[in-house]
Amino acid sequence: MGRGPALNTDRGAEAPTRLLLVEDDARIRQALRMALADEGCEVVEAPDGESALAALAGTPVDVVLLDLMLPGVGGLEVCRTLRARGNLPIIIVSARADHRDVIAGLEAGADDYVTKPLVAAVLAARIRALLRRRAPGTTGVATVVRAGDLEIRPDEQVVLRGGRPVHLTRTEFGVLLELASAGGRVVTREALLRRVWGYDYVADTRLLDVHVRRLRRKVEDDPDDPRCVLTVRGSGYKIGQTG
Amino acid sequence: MRIVGPSLRWRVAMAFGLVSLVLTGALATVTWNLASGYMLRQREDSAVLQATVDVRLVEASLRAGSGGLRDLLAGLTTDSGSTVLLEREDGWLTSGRQVDPAALPRPLMELAEAGVPARQRVVVDGVLVIAVTLPVATDGSTYVELFPLPELDRTFRFLSAVLIAGVATSAVLAVTLGSWLGRRALRPLTELTAAASRVAGGDLGTRLPDTADPDLAPLTSSFNRTAGALEARVRRDIRFAGDVSHELRSPLTTMANAAAVLERRRDELGGTSRQALDLLTGEVDRFQRMVVDLLEISREDPDAADPVDLLDLGELVAAALAVRPGPAPAVERAAAPVLVRGDRRRLDRVVVNLLDNADRYGGGPVRVGVTRHAGRARVEVDDAGPGVPEHLREQVFERFTRGTRAGRRGDDGGTGLGLALVAQHVDRHGGTVHVCDRPGGGARFVVELPEAAP
Structure with missing residues (x-):
């Protein structure tokens, strides 16, 4: 019986990746739990938002898989609450594929957005990519990187702006680090998606655009007139040299 | 059977033109008759008056002796461009523009010889003249005077030209007006046609603008109602396809993942079960793609938020x-x-x-x-x-x-x-x-x- 490659986790290399699956459809929960177990993941189930938040209080998990259409507290609300609490990786798993739903989900703080129907193998690949970029000390960049008034310390996953720490999610951190490492050269959207999210090829770059928007809100004086994270029209992004 | 005739607009234009032609034509004919008749009568009366005066002079000259007759006749015709013919025993005495008495109409000459005063419009040597004949009281000989009518002729030509031009102009104007009116009256139809073809071309949101015109309001509202119903129906169908696909996503997720779990354990299955599993996973896969495609194709209006x-x-x-x-x-x-x-x-x-x-x-x-x-x-x-x-x-x-x-x-x-x-x-x-x-x-x-x- 083949097993998926062991997933890196924050809880220690030995333990299997633990996922919190927030999904109101019992059959989907059951099928995904079995299939994700085949991929080497341990699944904690929650049928609605309240029980999800309650479960998180007692059980440490590595990644939250979040449905948007939930009874009671909606998925977006749960996502915002979790993001307000910290950096816990969130992947939205939704039947809604409309542009505004995707944007709303990412704006609420999700790291990734996948649409049903999907298979566990795809989900596991996304989880692996997400955890890879979230594992501290695995960026391979040891030195401190500077971009304008930002000081990026990859080892500690810390960004200082004018000496004061800026609170970034690790996806935002990943994007910023990729751009800063390029030292003012243009990084294409495809390259960013590949390096940060680990996608081979994604035609849909909304994911990136929303994260850049969120990043700008945290590191720019005026997010509508960015000086640090610059858009290169029709190509990608780069770091402004002067800051 | 369908007869393809001229368009409605052209029929309207032609009717306008025809009516105008008949009306202005009749008007012009009456005007012509009245004006020309009146002017001719005036001219004839003055010609007869002139001839009567002239014949008196001739009679006086004859009575006084024939010495100054020729001079008199020459004097009578010098300024007026007229012709005087006087029948003497030794033939016709002519003064002014030379005219052969034989060229004058026979009935007129007979009346003149019979001593009856008469007048007639004739063309002599290509010139329109009024011929007046009077008996000479002294000896019963015949006096004929011809008055050319160059001014009258010119006036008639001018008048007829003006009338014909007027009739033609009014007919052309009427056709133009008819055509314009036709187009104007048919504009709502043209707009309706354009709107209908936009609807047929897939622009279901097409509507005709509201109108206050009581003749057009029923047409407009009826069209808009029909288009609205059509749009609602099409949207309902599209939404239905979208809703169905949407509802299928959840069971499909379950099926796909359950199939994946089985697929991982295919080694544990027998040959027949394995074949069945392959069929199942293949079809679930296709089913998934179909649902995704269906959802994509049944997405409604272009999302304003779609990235460009x-x-x-x-x-x-x-x-x-x-x-x-x-x-x-x-x-x-x-x-x-x-x-x-x-x-x-x-x-x-x-x-x-x-x-x-x-x-x-x-x-x-x-x-x-x-x-x-x-x-x-x-x-x-x-x-x-x-x-x-x-x-x-x-x-x-x-x-x-x-x-x-x-x-x-x-x-x-x-x-x-x-x-x-x-x-x-x-x-x-x-x-x-x-x-x-x-x-x-x-x-x-x-x-x-x-x-x-x-």
């Missing part, structure tokens, strides 16, 4: 080809980047679906061209397969048609929506897609999009 980027079509094609398994086709790219403005995800779908289509029905793509053509960005996907027969070239872009393989859906694994999605996405970007023969055999799918300025 400046895209290099060449890069898009290269990226799509880079992740495809199998031998890569030759790529022909224009030297400068071919840019379009649009939704990257949708345009990527267009390229991928065309490549998939070539895989499924044309034995794989053999060439992909990214060029510009008359201000349009152009993507061509060629295959070396059997091509698409002429009569199916529109149909292949409709939903659930599989060209020559329709009905044989056994092994192609397609969803039947690929090319329909291509057509829909391209249309949404203001472009066109068609299929033609590839030079050298096979099919060539051509997508043309508005080119964007860099």
Whole structure:
């Protein structure tokens, strides 16, 4: 019986990746739990938002898989609450594929957005990519990187702006680090998606655009007139040299 | 039976013209008769008066002796341009413009010889004259005086020219007016036709503007009601397809993952079970793609929030080809980047679906061209397969048609929506897609999009 490659986790290399699956459809929960177990993941189930938040209080998990259409507290609300609490990786798993739903989900703080129907193998690949970029000390960049008034310390996953720490999610951190490492050269959207999210090829770059928007809100004086994270029209992004 | 006559507008214009022609014609005829009759009578009366005076002078001259007669006659005709003929025993004595008495009408001369005063309009030597005959009281001989009418003739010519021109002008004006009125009256119909063809062309939101005109209001409201009902119906159908696909997503997720769990344990299964599992996973996979395609095709109006980027079509094609398994086709790219403005995800779908289509029905793509053509960005996907027969070239872009393989859906694994999605996405970007023969055999799918300025 083949097993998926062991997933890196924050809880220690030995333990299997633990996922919190927030999904109101019992059959989907059951099928995904079995299939994700085949991929080497341990699944904690929650049928609605309240029980999800309650479960998180007692059980440490590595990644939250979040449905948007939930009874009671909606998925977006749960996502915002979790993001307000910290950096816990969130992947939205939704039947809604409309542009505004995707944007709303990412704006609420999700790291990734996948649409049903999907298979566990795809989900596991996304989880692996997400955890890879979230594992501290695995960026391979040891030195401190500077971009304008930002000081990026990859080892500690810390960004200082004018000496004061800026609170970034690790996806935002990943994007910023990729751009800063390029030292003012243009990084294409495809390259960013590949390096940060680990996608081979994604035609849909909304994911990136929303994260850049969120990043700008945290590191720019005026997010509508960015000086640090610059858009290169029709190509990608780069770091402004002067800051 | 259908008789194709002149258009309604032209019939109206012609009727206007005809009525105007008859009316102004009658008016002109009456005017002509009255005016010319009156002027002629005036002129004749004055001619008779003049002749009567002249004949008195002649009589006086004859009575006094014939010595000054010739001079008198010459004097009478000097200024007026008239002609005087006096019959003497030794023949006609003529003064003024020379006229042969034989050229005068016979009945008039008979009356004159009988001693009856008479007058008549005649043309002598090409000149219109009034001939007045009077008996000479002294000896009973005949006096004839001819008064030419050059002014009157000119006046008549002018009058007739003016009247004819007036009639013609008014007829032309009436035709123009009729045509204009016809067009004006038919404008609502023209607008209705245009609106109806927009609806037929797929613009279901088309409505006629409200009008206060009581003659047009029923037509407008009836059209708008019909179009509204049609739009609602079409939208309901589309939404239904979308809702169905949406509802299918959850059970499909369960099925796909359950199938994946089984697939991992296929070694534990017997031969028959394994075959059944393969069928199941294959079909679940196709089912998934079909639902995703259905959802995509039944998305309603272009989402205002849909992203619009400046895209290099060449890069898009290269990226799509880079992740495809199998031998890569030759790529022909224009030297400068071919840019379009649009939704990257949708345009990527267009390229991928065309490549998939070539895989499924044309034995794989053999060439992909990214060029510009008359201000349009152009993507061509060629295959070396059997091509698409002429009569199916529109149909292949409709939903659930599989060209020559329709009905044989056994092994192609397609969803039947690929090319329909291509057509829909391209249309949404203001472009066109068609299929033609590839030079050298096979099919060539051509997508043309508005080119964007860099």
